[in-house]
Amino acid sequence: MKRIILSVISLVVINTSLLAQNIKKEAPKGFDVVNPSLAKGKLNYIKYKSKTVGTTRRALVYTPPGYNKNTKYPVLYLLHGIGGDENEWLNGGTPQVILDNLYAEGKIEPMIVVMPNGRAMKDDSSQGNIMAPDKVQAFATFEKDLLDDLIPYIEKKYPVLTDREHRAIAGLSMGGGQSLNFGLGNLDMFAYVGGFSSAPNTKLPEELVPNPTEAKEKLKLLWISCGTSDGLITYSKRTHDYLFKNDVPHIYYLEPGGHDFKVWKNGLYMFSQFLFKPVDPSTFNKYTVLGTKPETNMRNAEYPQILPDNRVVFKLQAPEAQRVQIDLGKKYDMVKDTEGFWNVTTDVVNPGFNYYSLIIDGVAVADPASETFYGMSRMASGIEIPHKDQDMYALNNVPHGDLRIKKYFSRGTNSWREMYIYTPPGYDTSTEKYPVLYLLHGGGEDQRGWATQGKTNLILDNLIAEGKASSMVIAMIDGNVGGGGISGFGENSLKAFENELKRGAIPFIESNYRVKTDAKSRALAGLSMGGLQTLYAGIKNTDMFAYLGVFSSGWWANNTELSDPQYEFMKTNVSTINTNLKEFWISMGGEEDIAHDNCEIMVKKFDEMGIHYKYSEYPGGHAWPVWRHDIFMFSQLLFK
Template sequence: MNKFFFFLLLQAVCSGILLAQPGRPAKDESTLPGKRGELNVRSAAYPRLLPGNRMEFKIKAPDAKKVQINLGRIYDLVRNADGEWTGITDPLTQGFHYYFLIIDGVSVADPAGESFYGCSMMASGVEIPYPDGDVRFYMADVPHGDIRMKRYFSQTANGWRRMFVYCPPGYDTSRQTYPVLYLQHGGGEDERGWSNQGRTDIIMDNLIAQGEAKPMIIVMTDGNTHDFESELLKECIPFVEKNFRVKTDRDNRALAGLSMGGIQTLNTGIPNLDRFAYLGIFSSGWWAKPTPFGGSSDTEKYYKMLQDKKNDYNTKLKQFWISMGGKEDIAYNNCQVMMKRFDQIGIKYTYFETPGGHTWPVWRESLYRFAPLLFR
């Protein structure tokens, strides 16, 4: 077949497919309410952001019997005569939120929006704007660093793995070495979480430009491993120190994580005080009761370590920083129980609480507050 004819045929087929996709907007959206969602794929008119931080959804599924939106709360959508299912949410808090379509009982990502790995599957997301004047989590006209994807072979996992590494502005044009923060995602997420949902590079670029945080390397690894401590200490840290210009002493190394990553931070940071001078625990805490996954969590050994070397932890940890959402955060009780044990032992820590649940708006805020405390 003539290549030019084949190209024209392919273009026509693709154009037909695109035109057939449900939810494609009219050329003029001026008559539609609100504005298209920030995370919509190109040309998708819905979901739409309405006044009061509500989201309106419209899904074309004429053969479906029931369509819902799961945004933590489940909303039933209403079908119209054209086979479109519509509905409007309650006001949502600022920042990023996962959501799913539930079509006849099956949860799926919305094809009209960008997808993110969360909740152990590909999920959709909406961004609710921050209040006017709060530009901490938005791109600004400042020098920008970048996030690099690196693959490495892990002896611990016996396979290839990858990490995402934030390098601050000026990294490629300087010869200086930088301190390092190892930053972990939560359960059901992976190494993409902090860069995609968390906006790590935007947060750090803005903080560094304002002189509020020191330039640093941030390493975001995959915490889905059978032995996180070995993966971090024997695989990730040596790889980073070989491939990036980083400082290699404990005073210039920090470890932090959210939810599951917070527990990994506790379980790895406490036994390895010689490796880390800063620990950050976001929306996390050791299980106060037997875990919901079966068995019980062996946390007493860590409390014993803290008890036996209390003075070492209090003097050598430059920051033992704990942050939490409000009481609606599912880790709230575990965290409160853990901090009471710290108080009984006499362990020093800093606690920060911000409104919100077990969600990315809380964790973005946590990074924004924690990063300026590092490497001072």
């Protein structure tokens, strides 16, 4: 017996208090309007010699109210977009007004703001074809001009602090891409980095942050913001997704709007309040106006939305309803606004796939805004919450197998039945025969579960492409025989399933698909009820299956005596079971898994009997994120 306990980095507990920062989640009305009674900063143009370009270049410099040459200040380098120059922020964003108002309210630290021309070439005008190759290249060349020419000039001519902790860089659009590229590429120079609606010049995340550990150690703040109607939002999202996966603290700020100064002014208003002062990374995921739409939303459905801390915002129009709730494991009462929309924001939701339902005046129904899934013995809505292990089931550019839905007449049940079948990449063009995994769902689900909720096809596609799993056929069987649901756990239903497996499912696969038919080329696995079916049918038929996988399941806890028939057969056939089974893999979703106690009792009995098995735990409870991980791990053990 071998036990494998998988270590997982625990999530940071979220600090819900925003009082320490005293920063609102968006700019208030009038934040960009001149207040004649306030002290004003000053704007001045400078000229500096650029060895990089071989000419003298211009920049606009803002000094704060009360600027004193005997005081040393931190510096923010603020970059423009592809069609602008050193005047774009001034003309479109009035940064001096925004900053003056923030100073007056005591919300930002005194700082110098440098607005350069980010087009590092001799003719750096924004006139003409702004997409000309030499002009586009000049935005990349500006990195050298910034580091070697502009920053040294500013630090010579102005009383500024010259350590990285007092230097920030941010920009809009093309300048947002520059800020991410230059800031993250020079962590010894910048501790604060911000990208507002970053453009396609933004490097791939793996290039931006090749060393997440270093980024976590050196960055004081990484800010990524975008309007949700901006066509360039994919560049911000891909960066956020990578940072999320690699646990790099950052703010991912989404708001209504497109690619315009409404969004960028709000970005400056928010970003500047974090600069050059202590910040609490545990509050970062509280800053956003809108959430992201999960992949499970129906096309064009704006809600539900997932906030960065995995709370979910629901909004539903039902003006005639008297009471509306969301049932997401916990029930939440929704509140109706004056326009007839019901609204609620949930607590933090577990990552991965989650079932949910609407309850409208006491009737549980599926949400028309989300995809539906067969679970809980009925059609229910599902929501996919970002998970750090989601790469295992990502839709990647690799060869893909097929999912086939087949009806077959079963001699086991004397009825027509349906199964989902995964055939690996290359199946149709090959002449070889493949091994088969028979894969079983849980109670209240059916043959669709492993394909739709489990994403089994994508998991296997990726593993096969990486050479980590053998090419195999997977038969996803409907385990609901003799009643299904909870009744599927009973002795009669287990016997009926074994009969269906041997007389219906296996004969259909072996008669209609190019598969191997020996025991070492067959595997049986299942979750919850399917795990119990695997135990029942698999242990008694090790002459048919060389691999068994039991996920979040176990013999009932009250069957603890070795004289019980479930254990008696094993006790008298220990040698045969151990000899025939190449892998007997048992897994749990941690102690929070509702099957954990049953399984603990069962494996202790296995130890007493001398049954060989491997045991694994992966935190997450009795839920699909755990079972996706189970099939990811178990499939790599098969047919080797």
